[in-house]
Amino acid sequence: MPIDFLYPEYEVIRNPQRCIACRVCERQCANEVHSYDQELNLMKSDESKCVNCHRCVALCPTRALKIVKTDHTFKTNANWTNEVIGEIYRQAGTGGMLLSSMGNPKPYPVYWDKILINASQVTNPSIDPLREPMETRTFLGKRPEKPERNLDGTLKTENLPPNLELSVPVMFSAMSYGSISYNAHESLARAAQELGIYYNTGEGGLHEDFYRYGANTIVQVASGRFGVHKDYLEAGAAIEIKIGQGAKPGIGGHLPGAKIVGDVSRTRMIPEGSDAISPAPHHDIYSIEDLRQLVYSLKEATDYKKPVIVKIAAVHNVAAIASGIARSGADIIAIDGYRGGTGAAPTRIRDNVGIPIELALAAVDERLRQEKIRNNVSLVVGGSIRNSADIVKAIALGADAVYIATAALLALGCHLCRSCQTGKCNWGIATQRPDLVKRLNPDIGYKRLVNLVSAWQHEIKEMMGGMGINSIEALKGNRLMLRGIGLNEKELEILGIKHAGE
Ligand code: SF4
Ligand code: SF4
Numbered sequence: 345m346p347i348d349f350l351y352p353e354y355e356v357i358r359n360p361q362r363c364i365a366c367r368v369c370e371r372q373c374a375n376e377v378h379s380y381d382q383e384l385n386l387m388k389s390d391e392s393k394c395v396n397c398h399r400c401v402a403l404c405p406t407r408a409l410k411i412v413k414t415d416h417t418f419k420t421n422a423n424w425t426n427e428v429i430g431e432i433y434r435q436a437g438t439g440g441m442l443l444s445s446m447g448n449p450k451p452y453p454v455y456w457d458k459i460l461i462n463a464s465q466v467t468n469p470s471i472d473p474l475r476e477p478m479e480t481r482t483f484l485g486k487r488p489e490k491p492e493r494n495l496d497g498t499l500k501t502e503n504l505p506p507n508l509e510l511s512v513p514v515m516f517s518a519m520s521y522g523s524i525s526y527n528a529h530e531s532l533a534r535a536a537q538e539l540g541i542y543y544n545t546g547e548g549g550l551h552e553d554f555y556r557y558g559a560n561t562i563v564q565v566a567s568g569r570f571g572v573h574k575d576y577l578e579a580g581a582a583i584e585i586k587i588g589q590g591a592k593p594g595i596g597g598h599l600p601g602a603k604i605v606g607d608v609s610r611t612r613m614i615p616e617g618s619d620a621i622s623p624a625p626h627h628d629i630y631s632i633e634d635l636r637q638l639v640y641s642l643k644e645a646t647d648y649k650k651p652v653i654v655k656i657a658a659v660h661n662v663a664a665i666a667s668g669i670a671r672s673g674a675d676i677i678a679i680d681g682y683r684g685g686t687g688a689a690p691t692r693i694r695d696n697v698g699i700p701i702e703l704a705l706a707a708v709d710e711r712l713r714q715e716k717i718r719n720n721v722s723l724v725v726g727g728s729i730r731n732s733a734d735i736v737k738a739i740a741l742g743a744d745a746v747y748i749a750t751a752a753l754l755a756l757g758c759h760l761c762r763s764c765q766t767g768k769c770n771w772g773i774a775t776q777r778p779d780l781v782k783r784l785n786p787d788i789g790y791k792r793l794v795n796l797v798s799a800w801q802h803e804i805k806e807m808m809g810g811m812g813i814n815s816i817e818a819l820k821g822n823r824l825m826l827r828g829i830g831l832n833e834k835e836l837e838i839l840g841i842k843h844a845g846e
Pocket of ligand 2: 763769770774
């Protein structure tokens with residue numbers, strides 16, 4: 345119907361002087377944008393299918409291609425924008441929810457960019473990390489009430505609560521096998537092992553090939569309980585109960601049947617081709633007492649040897665929720681902010697539900713301190729941690745470590761086209777199509793992840809040294825090291841920091 349016609353969002357610009365009609369772009373594009381016209385001996389483009397993933401641009405041997413945002417527009421209207429009008433046409437045509445992926449792209453405030461880090465001058469001199477020891481190692485889990493010593497003065501190490509040891513306070517966040525490819529999972533697992541950190545299975549179970557990375561694996565138990573069994577629980581270094589996720593707080597997950605093929609179906613323990621639908625709530629959790637039951641069931645099942653993480657989305661009353669979780673027996677609370685990514689989410693929920701991780705973290709850390717239960721749990725935060733400065737700010741605001749996912753996928757080649765839900769990821773990441781999966785070489789992928797986290801580790805050391813701080817422990821919750829810029833009184837109060845100049 346003409347009503348439904350929408351001019352493509354992106355235009356493929358092909359330079360005819362450069363194009364040699366080699367058809368590489370045609371072979372590389374899973375969305376079938378490019379085609380070859382034999383009669384005219386030239387390449388054509390169907391821009392309506394373009395998702396702007398840049399695969400063709402990156403692989404064109406003559407740099408003949410570029411993708412530009414169209415300047416075609418409806419009559420300018422600050423309220424009824426092109427995007428709003430297009431979405432209404434699409435929903436009026438289909439009657440369905442709009443689906444999207446990755447994180448919330450709306451221009452809400454990014455508080456990390458409104459927080460500045462301190463540096464030493466004259467007194468309390470800075471530390472040179474190239475010449476002096478700098479500790480980025482950290483531990484996640486409950487702290488003992490007080491250190492106990494043996495008769496010979498050595499520290500007692502028996503009966504300590506189980507902890508995770510991280511060489512740097514960064515972990516790869518939950519991404520399920522099924523939502524991402526085998527090669528993407530292998531890259532994450534190998535990188536976690538080499539870096540001395542952890543990656544997370546997400547809710548899809550653990551492929552048998554990856555049990556060997558168990559010492560660096562967090563196994564997730566989500567509401568669908570896909571792929572959860574005793575060996576799975578025992579395989580990981582920690583168990584994460586997923587209650588919520590920043591990209592879609594309050595709703596469950598849906599992996600389309602088309603992605604439940606072969607190993608993915610076997611690992612999830614569901615039939616091939618059946619949709620993997622995780623319910624919105626865990627059907628056995630309606631209170632903190634119920635959560636406590638699950639926490640202790642998982643501890644019991646693994647001989648109390650593994651810390652249990654409870655992951656929630658950052659929502660309005662997050663501090664009270666975290667206080668309850670800290671009392672449930674959980675060892676670690678993971679909080680996912682509203683910019684957190686996903687393989688698929690209803691667009692409206694992704695873009696409108698939840699709160700920024702910066703405010704959630706500051707509120708939770710403060711509440712747990714006030715209630716004198718901060719040492720009962722560690723805090724891990726995620727939801728658009730973009731660089732080492734975000735990590736330093738998160739630690740100073742009270743986090744023990746951060747989760748990264750979108751940044752990790754970018755390191756693997758993701759171009760943030762936000763089309764993961766189609767299963768046709770041209771970079772071999774969010775797909776199960778064998779011809780696409782093999783485009784991501786895990787030997788290269790894992791190395792790029794190691795490079796990224798190592799580079800961040802160097803930067804974290806430099807920033808800590810600049811502050812005159814020589815360990816992550818000394819930076820944790822050290823809000824004096826932060827100042828706000830362009831923030832109102834309420835925002836500064838919630839963040840617990842002073843304004844720049846104070
Ligand atoms: S990859 Fe480049 S040179 Fe080859 S057909 Fe496509 S646009 Fe032309
Ligand atoms: S993972 Fe693939 S499909 Fe998803 S945003 Fe990145 S490039 Fe696009």
